[in-house]
Amino acid sequence: MSQQESPTKIYHIADLTVEYYMRRLSIRAVNSVNLRIEKGEAFGIVGESGSGKTTLALSLLNLVPKPGRITSGSIIYDGNKDVLKLNGNELRRFRWEEVAMVFQGALNSFNPVVRIGDQMLETIDEHKSLDRQEGLKKISTLLEMVRLDPERTMRSFPHELSGGMKQRTMIAMSLLLDPKVLILDEPTTALDVISQKHILNILADLRKQIGATIILLSHDLAIFTEVVERIAVMYAGKLVEVASMDDLFLRPKHPYTLGLMQATPSVLGDVSKLKPIPGSPPDMFSLPKGCPFNPRCPFTIDTCRKVNPPLEEIPGNRLVACHRWRDVT
Amino acid sequence: MGYREAKETLSILVENKRALLGSLILLAIVLMALIGPLAIPLNLDPRFDRVYAPPSWEHPLGCDYIGLDILTEIIWGARDVLTIVVLAGTITVVIGAIVGLVAGYFGGITDLLLSSLIDIVLTIPGLPLVIVLAGLTQTRDPLSIGLILSANSWAYMGRSIRSQVLSMKERDFIEASRAMGISKLNIVFRDILPILMPYVGINFLFAIVQALYASVALFFIGVLPFSTVHWGTMLNIAMQVSGAIFVPYARHYVIAPIIFIVLLQVGLILFSYGIEDIFNPRLKT
Amino acid sequence: MPSVEGCYLSTDYLLETKDLTVRFRSRSAGIFGESVLFNAVESCDLGIRNGEVMSLVGESGCGKTTLGKAAIGLIKPSSGNVLYEHKDVWQMDGKDYSEFRRNAQIIHQDPYASLHPSKKVYAIVSAGIRYHKLIHDEARIRDRVSELLGLVGLVPPEYFKNKYPHQLSGGQRQRVAIARAVSLNPKFIVADEIVTMIDVSLRIDILNLLLDLRKRLASSFLFITHDFGVARYFAAEGRTAVMYLGNIAEIATTDMLIKDPLHPYTKALLSAVPVPDPTLAKQRKMMELRRVDPPDPVHPPPGCKFSDRCPSFMSGKCDKKIPDLLEAKPQHFVACYLYEST
Numbered sequence: 001m002s003q004q005e006s007p008t009k010i011y012h013i014a015d016l017t018v019e020y021y022m023r024r025l026s027i028r029a030v031n032s033v034n035l036r037i038e039k040g041e042a043f044g045i046v047g048e049s050g051s052g053k054t055t056l057a058l059s060l061l062n063l064v065p066k067p068g069r070i071t072s073g074s075i076i077y078d079g080n081k082d083v084l085k086l087n088g089n090e091l092r093r094f095r096w097e098e099v100a101m102v103f104q105g106a107l108n109s110f111n112p113v114v115r116i117g118d119q120m121l122e123t124i125d126e127h128k129s130l131d132r133q134e135g136l137k138k139i140s141t142l143l144e145m146v147r148l149d150p151e152r153t154m155r156s157f158p159h160e161l162s163g164g165m166k167q168r169t170m171i172a173m174s175l176l177l178d179p180k181v182l183i184l185d186e187p188t189t190a191l192d193v194i195s196q197k198h199i200l201n202i203l204a205d206l207r208k209q210i211g212a213t214i215i216l217l218s219h220d221l222a223i224f225t226e227v228v229e230r231i232a233v234m235y236a237g238k239l240v241e242v243a244s245m246d247d248l249f250l251r252p253k254h255p256y257t258l259g260l261m262q263a264t265p266s267v268l269g270d271v272s273k274l275k276p277i278p279g280s281p282p283d284m285f286s287l288p289k290g291c292p293f294n295p296r297c298p299f300t301i302d303t304c305r306k307v308n309p310p311l312e313e314i315p316g317n318r319l320v321a322c323h324r325w326r327d328v329t
Numbered sequence: 330m331g332y333r334e335a336k337e338t339l340s341i342l343v344e345n346k347r348a349l350l351g352s353l354i355l356l357a358i359v360l361m362a363l364i365g366p367l368a369i370p371l372n373l374d375p376r377f378d379r380v381y382a383p384p385s386w387e388h389p390l391g392c393d394y395i396g397l398d399i400l401t402e403i404i405w406g407a408r409d410v411l412t413i414v415v416l417a418g419t420i421t422v423v424i425g426a427i428v429g430l431v432a433g434y435f436g437g438i439t440d441l442l443l444s445s446l447i448d449i450v451l452t453i454p455g456l457p458l459v460i461v462l463a464g465l466t467q468t469r470d471p472l473s474i475g476l477i478l479s480a481n482s483w484a485y486m487g488r489s490i491r492s493q494v495l496s497m498k499e500r501d502f503i504e505a506s507r508a509m510g511i512s513k514l515n516i517v518f519r520d521i522l523p524i525l526m527p528y529v530g531i532n533f534l535f536a537i538v539q540a541l542y543a544s545v546a547l548f549f550i551g552v553l554p555f556s557t558v559h560w561g562t563m564l565n566i567a568m569q570v571s572g573a574i575f576v577p578y579a580r581h582y583v584i585a586p587i588i589f590i591v592l593l594q595v596g597l598i599l600f601s602y603g604i605e606d607i608f609n610p611r612l613k614t
Numbered sequence: 615m616p617s618v619e620g621c622y623l624s625t626d627y628l629l630e631t632k633d634l635t636v637r638f639r640s641r642s643a644g645i646f647g648e649s650v651l652f653n654a655v656e657s658c659d660l661g662i663r664n665g666e667v668m669s670l671v672g673e674s675g676c677g678k679t680t681l682g683k684a685a686i687g688l689i690k691p692s693s694g695n696v697l698y699e700h701k702d703v704w705q706m707d708g709k710d711y712s713e714f715r716r717n718a719q720i721i722h723q724d725p726y727a728s729l730h731p732s733k734k735v736y737a738i739v740s741a742g743i744r745y746h747k748l749i750h751d752e753a754r755i756r757d758r759v760s761e762l763l764g765l766v767g768l769v770p771p772e773y774f775k776n777k778y779p780h781q782l783s784g785g786q787r788q789r790v791a792i793a794r795a796v797s798l799n800p801k802f803i804v805a806d807e808i809v810t811m812i813d814v815s816l817r818i819d820i821l822n823l824l825l826d827l828r829k830r831l832a833s834s835f836l837f838i839t840h841d842f843g844v845a846r847y848f849a850a851e852g853r854t855a856v857m858y859l860g861n862i863a864e865i866a867t868t869d870m871l872i873k874d875p876l877h878p879y880t881k882a883l884l885s886a887v888p889v890p891d892p893t894l895a896k897q898r899k900m901m902e903l904r905r906v907d908p909p910d911p912v913h914p915p916p917g918c919k920f921s922d923r924c925p926s927f928m929s930g931k932c933d934k935k936i937p938d939l940l941e942a943k944p945q946h947f948v949a950c951y952l953y954e955s956t
Contacts, residue, residue, distance in 0.1 A: 192673035222888035224896035
């Protein structure tokens, strides 16, 4: 990863910090994150609750809700647009036309009394000036891309569709204005396993078909083997590891990543090798000194309790934030 | 409530400024009702030289139509007023809560019977019912008056408690109690009721406010036998016997009871803001 | 309905459901839908032995929670029987029923809803003991609660006894729920999706706790989940049952089920479950289904409920009658016409 603003970087996030202020306390939901995402890449961000991944994703659209505030850093889109400096109209067009996001629980954000086709037309009307014919054609194409029957789906009301169908419709809707980046936050959490696999397959195909950049967020490590090429791991608001999918799963270098994998039961593999990550999730109101993972880390040494390791590049074109990454196997 | 719990409740109350103000007002009125009569004797002999005497140092609220000190009457009246409304409020809430809890949790025929009863009572207009009952019984006894005043209001309470119980019935922690074999009655009173306490508390205060108005109305209209010092009676006498609103120099006789009625109501409502806090487990440490 | 009876002795089962059906009225679908009766659980035969661990796997809406709650008598069956120690739960006399009630407990999915919000942990955990007067002496009740809290890893117990649920984390609350469930020393516990709402890194911890308790108390478990990986971990030495739209599709030892699934639905599920291994993931292809999306649970297809999606669909057979659950291989039961002749 070069230091310059290469034209292939769709997002260059530098030193981003997002804080939430409540009464007399504040927490750093995102702590000095540095990340570069390539154009057309399929990128995954994994983290449990409280890791900051959703806040990070919202920042990419400058959508962090109050009482949250981006207190430092910059987000440069496509080499020249500073997302955090866009004004009202520019921001509106940026969201949805350049970058679209499918939020967690989006299944429930449909208007229950309006047919799907009409809701999708509304979205087009608000943003672009396509005439009705063109609009319908576009909707049709997108619904087919997500393997839904266009006529039936457009005529249906939301409650007539299953969870998986609604999610695919949401994905189609987010693509209506041809965004270059699609961000999905826990897109398969509420769905059955078969629908989940189906959607992951569709996302993989979509990338090939329209060449969009896809950013996928989840707490479930396993789904990342289906679609993404590179993965970032977040813990307590910090990026702790960034690597290619193969590298991350086969050769993790951060103790938390390793711990997560050893704590995830699966249908394959040796059941007796699983072990929990000791301790409890980080208390964002009082993080420990040094590395936030140190109370639970089996590799902790004295330095870990004093110095918060920065995210640095290590051989193999990957990043890790750990003093003892060399010893992690 | 142990000492520790009492201290905790007090500190929660103090935190909430409105509730604090409300409780101070109520405390003042209650003290007035309890201690006042001990300190100041009630002398009912007319003093015709003092008829409608305006407020002065000797008579801070002035004198009434037969020269009696209004402040003394207010102080003595407070006891009657408070007794009646607290009784009425308690009866309303106790009957309403029991009926609502049992109908909601037990369901089936019990629910059918109790809900029908509630519906029938609700179709009868409140104030007219109370007036008719008062007129028929002509009682002086505060307990009976309390019962009359709650003749209708318990049903509203019953109905809304019932619907809250219905939604609570399916909650997981209730199901866990069922799984442990705990009896229905036990679940209703030891699991469900504690959760409804804030609702019961607020409704208790509102029932008192309602009873306050209804009782003042009863005495004001004159449907219940005379009690010279009840604030409602004072209003009655002021308006009808003396036409005090039309006589400018006698206005203080009308205004005094009105001020205290409103003050009591304000105190109750402000205090109700604190009820939710008192029962909120999240505020306990 | 032919059931597992012919194959093991029925006397083996601690808890058994026979032809169990639970019908519900569906809440109106959408704004204008009318409500319709449907079978959340249909003709289910399930038997769990003393000390056995069984995972019940299925997608949300398949009826597994309803089956679990019906098995411990919290939901009344519309037809069929629930037998505890060979006696019908809904026909038992008072004494037998009390014993059943004490011995059949549940741990819920949502740790935020399963504890009484205005009660302290001490009161929550001791409620059952007190009600049944199992211990009379207050001091001994205190000791017992400390013991239970210690068992579930909430130490020091003195610290946790006086806490309200909102002062505890999700994982801690779940432990309190577990302590409560085992407080009466039940022989049978239903664990309904108990780690679904817990952070991934803590799940194994809770599962290990439960497995440990099982050894100590020799209780049986019915472990309900939609996650095959978790089901496999918990019932690694037991059996797993797969449920689809109210019917039991397959039951086998966990090992056999995963190595050699027989029912097409089980095969489809296993092919779709993501695995945290990139090399394996590349090789695995999801089984092709005739229809990807599941049918409306209120209006399932006629005959076998999986027939409209099943790649092995046999017209004239699968769409006529729901297949019986039969033993296709030793100790391996499946409800599918593909295995009818065995």
